[in-house]
Amino acid sequence: MSSDKVRLNTEWLCDCGGCHVALVDLHEKILNVLESVEILKCPVLTDEKSYPEAEIGILTGSIRTEHDRHAAMEMRKHCKTIIAFGTCAVYGGLHGAGLAHSREEIINHVYRDNPTTITDFAPQDEIDGLEKLVIPVDEVIDVDLYMPGCPPHAHFIFEALSALVNGKEPRVKHESVCGGCDRTMKKTDVSEIKGSNEGIPDDDICFLSQGYICLGSVTLDRCLSPCPNHGIMCTGCAGPIMQILSEPTRDLRTEVSERMSRITAIPAATIVESMEKSAKTHYAYAMATKMIGNKPTFLIKKWIADVEAM
Ligand code: SF4
Numbered sequence: 346m347s348s349d350k351v352r353l354n355t356e357w358l359c360d361c362g363g364c365h366v367a368l369v370d371l372h373e374k375i376l377n378v379l380e381s382v383e384i385l386k387c388p389v390l391t392d393e394k395s396y397p398e399a400e401i402g403i404l405t406g407s408i409r410t411e412h413d414r415h416a417a418m419e420m421r422k423h424c425k426t427i428i429a430f431g432t433c434a435v436y437g438g439l440h441g442a443g444l445a446h447s448r449e450e451i452i453n454h455v456y457r458d459n460p461t462t463i464t465d466f467a468p469q470d471e472i473d474g475l476e477k478l479v480i481p482v483d484e485v486i487d488v489d490l491y492m493p494g495c496p497p498h499a500h501f502i503f504e505a506l507s508a509l510v511n512g513k514e515p516r517v518k519h520e521s522v523c524g525g526c527d528r529t530m531k532k533t534d535v536s537e538i539k540g541s542n543e544g545i546p547d548d549d550i551c552f553l554s555q556g557y558i559c560l561g562s563v564t565l566d567r568c569l570s571p572c573p574n575h576g577i578m579c580t581g582c583a584g585p586i587m588q589i590l591s592e593p594t595r596d597l598r599t600e601v602s603e604r605m606s607r608i609t610a611i612p613a614a615t616i617v618e619s620m621e622k623s624a625k626t627h628y629a630y631a632m633a634t635k636m637i638g639n640k641p642t643f644l645i646k647k648w649i650a651d652v653e654a655m
């Protein structure tokens with residue numbers, strides 16, 4: 346391999362593996378990347394256990410175990426530029442929904458009280474300790490570049506890697522999923538919220554106009570809007586848009602309810618109530634980040650308790 350190539354390490358922490366699959370799933374563009382990048386460590390491609398010195402380090406997944414913490418710190422020590430890659434690394438990701446429960450509740454539910462896997466065995470002694478919280482990577486190490494997405498679309502991965510290997514700052518776009526959605530928002534007299542599996546939505550009209558909760562307007566576009574363009578409501582997997590993150594009192598449910606109530610006959614309070622009932626779904630991807638968790642409007646434990654008390 347040529348010594349003038351940019352050296353790359355990747356490491357996965359607590360995640361589903363999807364971000365690493367996305368990294369090596371650039372189709373023919375992987376050839377362009379390999380022309381200028383030398384992959385030294387990558388759990389899905391190499392059997393490298395140590396952390397070689399590298400210019401770029403890509404971390405996927407969030408910190409949930411002692412292993413994750415150690416691996417993130419080793420990557421920081423040995424890589425010049427660290428990229429938090431994917432929604433798990435940037436915001437904690439889907440398993441951030443675990444924050445709504447204690448470690449004991451999760452372990453008991455998965456290993457002991459689950460009707461299909463009843464056992465007295467729980468693997469605490471065999472694996473690295475589960476930490477108390479799920480946290481994004483930048484709560485443990487400094488991060489140089491954030492690339493949310495679950496996983497980020499190949500278009501954005503290629504764009505960022507190309508910029509970095511050429512010594513440039515990657516371009517960061519701030520559009521929401523709505524920007525790439527072909528549906529049209531229009532005023533309707535829809536008066537009830539529908540579940541995602543209820544009825545057959547019109548293909549051309551915005552889901553919000555039809556009474557379906559879609560998070561496209563409050564979600565960063567790191568995917569080129571595939572879900573709403575293929576008949577599925579956006580569940581916010583790339584994490585919130587900058588306005589939600591940066592303004593303390595702006596929140597997913599308040600933003601969506603205001604927008605949806607303006608284009609339907611559904612009162613904003615009804616939409617807020619509905620989103621709170623499904624808080625673990627609507628907030629899952631980013632609830633582990635302090636930018637959401639510390640908001641004065643973020644009351645997930647209370648919302649869950651209210652629903653359970655019904
Ligand atoms: S961001 Fe999504 S695809 Fe990537 S590791 Fe997390 S859950 Fe998987």
Ligand code: SF4
Nearest residue numbers: 523526551552559561
């Ligand atoms: S809210 Fe959803 S359906 Fe409506 S325009 Fe945005 S992405 Fe499309």
Ligand code: SF4
Nearest residue numbers: 568572579580582583
């Ligand atoms: S449209 Fe929404 S749910 Fe679908 S991939 Fe994009 S951010 Fe994720």
